[in-house]
Amino acid sequence: MKLNERSVAHYATCDSPADHAxxxxxxxxRHHHHATSYQRRWFVLKGNLLFYxxxxxxREPLGLVVLEGCTVELCEATEEFAxxxxxxxxxxxxxxxxxxxxxxxxxxxxxxxRASFDYMRLVVKELExxxxxxxxxxxxxxxxxxxxxxxxxxxxxxxxALLPLQEKPAILENGYSTxxxxxxxxxxxxxxxxDGGHAKPPPLPPRRRxxxxxxxxxxxxxxxxxxxxxxxxxxxxxxxxxxxxxxxxIAVLRREWQERQKRGxx
Amino acid sequence: MRYNExxxxxxxxxxxxxxxxxxxRVPKKGSVLxxxxxxxxxxxxxxxxxxxAEPIGALLxxxxxxxxEEENVFSISFIEEPERKxxxxxxxxxxxxxxIEALKRASYEFMRRSLIFYRNEIQKMTGxxxxxxxxxxxxxxxxxxxHKQ
Numbered sequence: 001m002k003l004n005e006r007s008v009a010h011y012a013t014c015d016s017p018a019d020h021a022x023x024x025x026x027x028x029x030r031h032h033h034h035a036t037s038y039q040r041r042w043f044v045l046k047g048n049l050l051f052y053x054x055x056x057x058x059r060e061p062l063g064l065v066v067l068e069g070c071t072v073e074l075c076e077a078t079e080e081f082a083x084x085x086x087x088x089x090x091x092x093x094x095x096x097x098x099x100x101x102x103x104x105x106x107x108x109x110x111x112x113x114r115a116s117f118d119y120m121r122l123v124v125k126e127l128e129x130x131x132x133x134x135x136x137x138x139x140x141x142x143x144x145x146x147x148x149x150x151x152x153x154x155x156x157x158x159x160x161a162l163l164p165l166q167e168k169p170a171i172l173e174n175g176y177s178t179x180x181x182x183x184x185x186x187x188x189x190x191x192x193x194x195d196g197g198h199a200k201p202p203p204l205p206p207r208r209r210x211x212x213x214x215x216x217x218x219x220x221x222x223x224x225x226x227x228x229x230x231x232x233x234x235x236x237x238x239x240x241x242x243x244x245x246x247x248x249x250i251a252v253l254r255r256e257w258q259e260r261q262k263r264g265x266x
Numbered sequence: 267m268r269y270n271e272x273x274x275x276x277x278x279x280x281x282x283x284x285x286x287x288x289x290x291r292v293p294k295k296g297s298v299l300x301x302x303x304x305x306x307x308x309x310x311x312x313x314x315x316x317x318x319a320e321p322i323g324a325l326l327x328x329x330x331x332x333x334x335e336e337e338n339v340f341s342i343s344f345i346e347e348p349e350r351k352x353x354x355x356x357x358x359x360x361x362x363x364x365x366i367e368a369l370k371r372a373s374y375e376f377m378r379r380s381l382i383f384y385r386n387e388i389q390k391m392t393g394x395x396x397x398x399x400x401x402x403x404x405x406x407x408x409x410x411x412x413h414k415q
Contacts (some may be wrong), residue, residue, distance in 0.1 A: 004325035047374030
């Protein structure tokens with residue numbers, strides 16, 4: 001079965017944040033061989049993928065373990081600090097790994113047990129629900145008049161306290177946030193909006209910036225009238241919608257920022 | 267790069283987020299659109315010949331770009347090789363847009379950012395860190411801002 005290996009290897013080695021990394025000894029599976037041996041490898045956990053490299057500085061992973069449908073458990077091995085990744089698929093081989101010490105072993109077991117996509121998805125869904133509930137109760141309590149820029153349009157969830165734009169990376173590609181500062185800068189690092197040169201607060205979401213509506217005091221130049229209306233309302237806080245909706249504004253802001261950078265602004 | 271193909275094959279048999287028969291073209295010289303069963307499972311997109319049980323291939327959907335091309339068509343390309351596109355021609359514009367949405371949300375990195383976003387919003391609104399109950403609030407991967415290992 002083919003796999004987009006080049007891209008996978010690139011994901012493994014690029015500077016997107018690793019969830020955990022360290023040396024582990026990996027048991028070498030040899031059939032018809034009584035003596036077990038271990039090879040020390042550099043392991044990097046990114047999401048639900050566990051990569052291993054020959055050396056820490058290796059430019060390409062030796063291998064990959066997809067952490068879906070598996071459990072991580074301490075194992076009875078002659079080695080101390082050993083644990084195993086076992087798959088639900090009975091015939092699949094297990095990976096036996098040995099850490100340097102108790103703390104390292106515990107950290108790895110913890111990180112690996114929570115690495116599955118489904119676990120992440122569960123937590124995200126739960127938080128999404130919690131946020132909706134928080135919004136609703138907040139809305140119920142809130143009595144302050146709402147400044148509406150156009151009739152009948154529902155408010156974006158967080159009104160003035162909206163998460164400033166710089167805390168959401170400019171997500172232009174799936175999973176790869178780019179701030180234009182060269183390469184994959186993880187969310188928040190070297191945020192251009194945080195610099196001293198921009199004294200004004202981050203702009204509020206562009207819900208008001210339709211062709212007809214405009215709010216006085218908006219610090220950011222208005223965008224093209226093609227900017228769609230915010231799909232977000234109190235009742236439908238959904239990151240993916242916010243994400244694609246902001247993505248457009250962020251693309252514009254990013255271009256502007258890049259142009260300012262070129263002109264030598266701090 | 268070694269990988270356990272068996273694990274991937276097993277994953278390909280799991281219930282899919284989304285599956286459909288779609289015309290697909292791989293970024294290889296001279297390749298043409300072929301009907302494939304395309305199946306999205308976690309952050310992998312598997313593609314099968316329509317009458318086979320085992321996939322021909324899998325695409326890991328991290329650091330990829332999903333682009334709307336012409337009508338009914340979208341493409342998947344990867345950060346380091348943006349010109350190499352896997353093209354998909356759907357039966358309808360609606361199906362095309364649904365797939366684009368689903369694929370954009372299908373990466374682990376996307377979920378990580380969602381989680382950080384929600385966490386931050388909840389913290390602002392309620393003053394409480396929602397991750398504490400899971401015992402994962404200290405994990406580096408969930409920290410807002412600079413994400414250091």
